[in-house]
Amino acid sequence: MPFVQNDTVHEVVTVRRGLSYVFTPKHHGGGANSSQWLPGLPFAEEFAIFDRADGIIPEPPEADDRQVADAKGNLYGYMLARGVALSGLTEIGTWHQQLAEFPAQEGNVAWHGYPIWPIAPSAPQGTRGDRCRPERAVFDRMFALGDITLAQRKRLMKGDSI
Amino acid sequence: MKLSDVFTAPVALPVIGADVTWAGPNPAADGLCIGFDDGTIRFFEASNNYLSQPQKISPSGEAINSAAAVAKLDFAFSTRSDVTFIRAAIPGQTSRSVYRGGAHDVVATRSGSFVAALGMKGLLLVHPEGGDQQTMYVTDAQADDLYFYRLAALSDASGKEALVFANRRGGVGVSEFLGVAGQQHVHTMTFKGLDVVDVCAVAHDSLSAVAISSGAEILWIKDASRQEDPVAMKLQGVGGTIYRVQATPQHLFVLSSDGVYAWEQLIPRLTDGDGPVSTDAPLVLPAEAIDMSVYGNERLLLVMAKNTVMQADIRALFSRPRSEGSASFLAGHRYAPLPQIEFQRFAPVWHRSDIVRSTMVGAA
Numbered sequence: 001m002p003f004v005q006n007d008t009v010h011e012v013v014t015v016r017r018g019l020s021y022v023f024t025p026k027h028h029g030g031g032a033n034s035s036q037w038l039p040g041l042p043f044a045e046e047f048a049i050f051d052r053a054d055g056i057i058p059e060p061p062e063a064d065d066r067q068v069a070d071a072k073g074n075l076y077g078y079m080l081a082r083g084v085a086l087s088g089l090t091e092i093g094t095w096h097q098q099l100a101e102f103p104a105q106e107g108n109v110a111w112h113g114y115p116i117w118p119i120a121p122s123a124p125q126g127t128r129g130d131r132c133r134p135e136r137a138v139f140d141r142m143f144a145l146g147d148i149t150l151a152q153r154k155r156l157m158k159g160d161s162i
Numbered sequence: 163m164k165l166s167d168v169f170t171a172p173v174a175l176p177v178i179g180a181d182v183t184w185a186g187p188n189p190a191a192d193g194l195c196i197g198f199d200d201g202t203i204r205f206f207e208a209s210n211n212y213l214s215q216p217q218k219i220s221p222s223g224e225a226i227n228s229a230a231a232v233a234k235l236d237f238a239f240s241t242r243s244d245v246t247f248i249r250a251a252i253p254g255q256t257s258r259s260v261y262r263g264g265a266h267d268v269v270a271t272r273s274g275s276f277v278a279a280l281g282m283k284g285l286l287l288v289h290p291e292g293g294d295q296q297t298m299y300v301t302d303a304q305a306d307d308l309y310f311y312r313l314a315a316l317s318d319a320s321g322k323e324a325l326v327f328a329n330r331r332g333g334v335g336v337s338e339f340l341g342v343a344g345q346q347h348v349h350t351m352t353f354k355g356l357d358v359v360d361v362c363a364v365a366h367d368s369l370s371a372v373a374i375s376s377g378a379e380i381l382w383i384k385d386a387s388r389q390e391d392p393v394a395m396k397l398q399g400v401g402g403t404i405y406r407v408q409a410t411p412q413h414l415f416v417l418s419s420d421g422v423y424a425w426e427q428l429i430p431r432l433t434d435g436d437g438p439v440s441t442d443a444p445l446v447l448p449a450e451a452i453d454m455s456v457y458g459n460e461r462l463l464l465v466m467a468k469n470t471v472m473q474a475d476i477r478a479l480f481s482r483p484r485s486e487g488s489a490s491f492l493a494g495h496r497y498a499p500l501p502q503i504e505f506q507r508f509a510p511v512w513h514r515s516d517i518v519r520s521t522m523v524g525a526a
Contacts, residue, residue, distance in 0.1 A: 081403075088403045088419065095282045095309060096330055119242040119264030119281050133242060133264070136199075151419065151450045151467035155405070157199055158183050158227035158452075159242030159266055161311075161359065161376075162403060162419070 003029035009110050010047050014054040016065060021050050022110040035114040036094040045079070049092065049100055050113055053077030066145055070135045073104035077113065078142070085147050088162045096161060099134060119159040133159075165422075165449045168479050169464065169472035173206045173213055177469065180216065185471045187457050189231035194463070196471060197226025201241060219246050221260055228278075230270040236290040238276040240265035245278050249292040259296035261286055266310070269325075272317040275342050277325060279310040284519055287342035299342050301519035308332045308350065308517055312360050315339070316386050319367040324386035326371040328358040334373040335517075336386040348517040349389045353510035359404055364429055365411040365459075372429075374407035374416060380505075382432045391512050393432065395439065395505045399423075405452070410459040413476060417454040422447045422464065426480045439505040445479065 003025075010021045023043060026034050037046055053075040055067025068076045077100045081088040089098035093115025102113035120133045136157055143153040152162040173194060175182060184197035194206040201220030206213050219226065224241035231237050237248045242264040250256045265278040265286060278286040284301030291297060312328040327335035333352025352358075357376040364370050373381040373392065378400045381392035402420030409415065414425040424445040431439045451472075453465040462479065464472040 094307070096311070117264070117281065119266060120244075121263055121281075121283060149419075149450065149467065151452045154181065154183055154199070154225070154452045154467060157225045157242075159264055160227065160405070160452075 010043065012047060014051045014056075016055045016067070019050075019054055019105075020108070020110040021047055022112050024112045027112070027114040035097065035117065037115060038092050038094055041092060046092075046100075046113070049077035049079060050075070050102055050111065053100070053102055053113075068138060068141050068145070070138055075102040075104070075111075075113075076100065076116070076134055076138045076142075077102065078147075080147060086149050086152075088152065089148070091161075098156075098161060099138075101134065118156075118161065165447045165464075165472065168447070169462075169474040171470050172208060172473045173211075173471060175213075175469050175471070181469045182465055182471055183225040184227055184229060184453060185463050185465050186229055186455050189237070190234050194471060195229055195231075197229060197239065199225040201226060203229070203239065219248070220244055221246070221262075224264075228265070228267045228269075230268050230276055232270045232274045232276070232290060236274075236276075236292075238268045238270070238278070238288070240268040240278055242266075245286060247276065247288060247290060247296055249290060251292065257293050259294060259298075261288075261298055261300075267312045269313055269315040271315045271323055271325075271339055272321070273323060273339075273341075275339075277313060277315065277339075277342075279313050279327070281311070282307075282309050284308070284310055285313075285346060287346075287521060289342045298524050299521035300524065301346055301521055308335070308348070308515075310335075311358075314361045314363045314371055316363050316369045316371060317367070318369050318387075322369065322387055324369050326361045326363075326373070326383055326386040328361045328373060330359070331357050332515075333513075334358050334361065334381050334383065334392060336383060336389065338387045343521060343523070346519050346521060348519070350515045350517060351391055351512050353394075353512055356510075360407045362408050362456075364409040368411075370433075372407055372409050372414065372432075374404055376404050378404055378416075380407075380414075380432075384433070389514075391514075393507060394510055395432075395507045397423075397505065399444065399446075406454045408454055408456045408462070410456060410476065413480070415454060415456070415462060416444075417449075417451055417464070419450075421449040422451065422454065422462075424462075424479060439507070441505065 004023045008023045055065035079090040097115030099116045100113045101116040105111050139153045142148045155162050180198035180200040183199050188195045191207045193208040196204050201223040202216035219239045220241045222243035224243040228240045239246045245261040245265050248258045268278040275289045287299040309330045314326050317323045323339040325337045329335045335348040335350040337348045361373040369385045371383040378397040383392045402418035406417040414428045416423040450467040451464040455463045462474045
């Protein structure tokens with residue numbers, strides 16, 4: 001597992017917006033209560049998930065970008081099972097997560113990410129448990145991109161694996 | 163054979179509006195309880211085709227993913243963001259309390275408690291008290307990495323109760339259920355590569371259960387109150403991503419992303435002897451469904467990707483000429499006949515653990 005002891009900025013930036021990315025100790029072996037990337041997932045693959053979340057522009061003439069983001073600009077990434085659309089998602093986190101969240105950053109600050117919980121953890125009174133789960137618009141976007149089926153979208157919305 | 167040859171839609175749901183995400187028996191009448199993606203539920207009564215108005219359940223408005231009832235009085239509904247407990251003492255007068263954390267599944271025990279699977283957080287245990295305050299027990303977080311994905315509540319005729327868990331890579335977990343308070347002892351059994359995604363009971367008054375893995379391995383648990391290794395066997399011919407397993411005392415049903423697979427009279431054969439299990443090829447029905455449940459050992463319910471609940475009479479399902487549905491999926495959804503197949507039991511190297519999680523008490 002690529003454990004990280006210090007913040008490590010990746011040498012490559014995203015294709016679409018040139019965003020830099022940092023691998024953080026918290027999500028690479030540190031913090032028992034923090035979401036962890038799956039052991040064995042190479043840094044390059046983790047970055048590739050981020051790169052796709054930012055929306056790699058396909059070959060021309062297609063101008064459509066494939067960014068997956070919520071209203072706040074947070075990005076969401078995933079790996080298609082066997083690299084094939086509609087065949088499910090690969091696990092990328094130690095708690096069976098199949099999606100990663102990349103919180104929006106200001107300016108030139110490097111982005112970071114972590115596998116996102118399929119279900120929300122218990123939240124203190126008042127916080128309403130809105131942390132750590134993507135908005136349903138994210139699943140709608142994944143469906144619109146043709147990456148998941150209608151059934152898979154509904155299962156993700158329920159907190160089920162696909 | 164097509165799905166529509168044997169399944170019908172018992173209730174017409176509006177085309178526009180909330181989308182169904184869960185369905186199960188209506189605890190108050192012959193019919194259905196239906197959960198939707200906006201956190202509402204509706205009750206359907208088959209005798210008069212009555213569909214109730216939507217009732218808002220989830221404060222977060224998330225999709226209902228499971229529900230359970232104790233008698234006709236107490237209800238629990240889970241979403242990926244909260245678990246809501248409702249007591250309906252008098253029609254029109256209800257009290258509710260909410261656990262503000264997500265769950266994958268919630269079940270009711272025979273003794274009248276609710277247990278919900280909270281993923282890596284463990285379990286939520288509630289014995290309903292009514293009123294706007296409800297004592298809730300949550301297992302403490304441990305570094306044992308055990309993930310609680312789905313569960314089933316079992317009991318025998320003597321009143322002994324047990325829980326069985328789908329613990330993903332932790333395998334299958336069993337626990338005698340002694341109440342909501344105090345420590346929860348879970349005995350887990352797994353082997354290399356196993357990823358258990360669902361469990362189900364097979365009969366009333368029985369502590370037997372079936373678990374299924376993402377790799378289509380079936381685990382037969384003879385008595386969930388005891389710490390005996392399950393009987394393991396591989397289900398052949400199942401395609402797609404495994405979603406659910408359901409059983410009656412006779413039959414086994416598996417839902418995958420490809421469709422429904424139904425094995426007639428497989429359960430009794432699992433329990434007899436130690437040799438290979440011969441069975442007819444499964445009935446295979448292509449379907450884009452997201453969830454499945456068995457209703458009173460007589461009906462099979464499917465929640466479809468497109469805002470529909472489908473229902474089949476299980477006896478009618480197996481009364482069709484076998485050649486119509488004995489098929490396997492090939493690429494492009496073409497079908498080819500499957501021969502009679504033999505499920506070979508196998509003896510994995512089991513890794514066993516005993517987990518003790520204390521419960522923390524709180525109120526909501």
